[in-house]
Structure formats: structure tokens, C-alpha cells
Amino acid sequence: MSDPSPSLSPTPLRSPPAASSPVPSPPSAELWDSVDALHAWLDAHGAAAGREALLLRVLKLSEEVGEVAQAVMGVTGRNPRKGTTHSWDDVGAELCDVALTALVALRALTPDAGGVFARHVAGVAARSLGGDARGAGQERRVAPPSR
Numbered sequence: 001m002s003d004p005s006p007s008l009s010p011t012p013l014r015s016p017p018a019a020s021s022p023v024p025s026p027p028s029a030e031l032w033d034s035v036d037a038l039h040a041w042l043d044a045h046g047a048a049a050g051r052e053a054l055l056l057r058v059l060k061l062s063e064e065v066g067e068v069a070q071a072v073m074g075v076t077g078r079n080p081r082k083g084t085t086h087s088w089d090d091v092g093a094e095l096c097d098v099a100l101t102a103l104v105a106l107r108a109l110t111p112d113a114g115g116v117f118a119r120h121v122a123g124v125a126a127r128s129l130g131g132d133a134r135g136a137g138q139e140r141r142v143a144p145p146s147r
Contacts, residue, residue: 031103032113035103035107035113036107053108054105054108057104057108061101061102064094067094070086072091074086
């Protein structure tokens with residue numbers, strides 16, 4: 001009997017990088033300018049300051065990850081009371097919220113968030129990909145594997 005649930009294979013959110021660029025470009029300065037601006041805005045408008053503000057920004061990640069889970073449940077229609085309520089684009093948007101929230105929390109830890117992040121990514125790529133680190137990202141998967 002086949003599974004009547006919606007497909008777990010999402011449509012691609014974007015095309016893979018062009019083959020002519022062997023190394024993915026680093027996050028733009030605009031990204032870090034936005035992270036700095038959001039950090040400053042939160043500092044100016046937040047109800048907490050100092051260590052408490054940092055802790056709240058880190059805890060905000062849990063909230064955002066929960067929204068990713070909710071979107072995945074919604075796209076798969078696994079809640080019989082609600083049915084299908086989200087799209088894979090919604091999941092992608094929620095994942096972007098997680099990433100941005102993490103970068104703003106990192107910025108709360110250090111004014112050199114961009115440098116810390118770049119060094120960390122380089123270390124993970126070197127450890128995981130070894131000599132293949134320069135070609136990372138060229139063979140992006142369009143959809144998660146089906147099970």
C-alpha cells in the first residue's frame with residue numbers, strides 16, 4: 001500500500017552555483033552589516049541588557065528551531081487536525097530565521113562575528129572535506145534523500 005502523505009521531496013529553493021565558480025563566495029559584507037544593524041537595534045529596543053540579553057538571544061534559537069519543526073510537520077501534513085499547512089518554501093524561510101538568529105547571537109558574543117564564523121566554517125570544511133574543501137558546494141543536493 002502506498003503512503004498517501006505528501007512527498008518529502010521538496011522543490012529546489014535555488015539553483016546550484018554555476019560551474020564556472022569553483023569556490024562558493026563568502027557571505028557578503030551586506031550580510032554582516034545587516035547582522036550588526038539587527039544587533040544594534042535589539043540592544044536599543046530590548047528589555048534586557050548584558051548577560052541576560054545574550055542568554056535570551058541564544059534561547060531565541062530554540063524558538064526558531066521549533067518553528068522549523070512546525071513547518072516540516074505542516075508540509076508533510078502529519079498533524080491530522082491541521083493537514084497540510086506549509087510549503088517547503090516556508091521551511092526554507094524558517095531555516096533562514098534560525099541562521100540569522102544564530103548570527104545575531106554570535107554578534108552578541110563578539111564584534112568580530114564575521115571573522116569567527118569564517119574561521120569556523122574553514123575549520124569544519126578542512127576537517128570534513130580535507131583536500132576537497134575548495135570544491136565544496138559544487139554538487140549540492142536539490143532534495144533530501146527519500147526514505
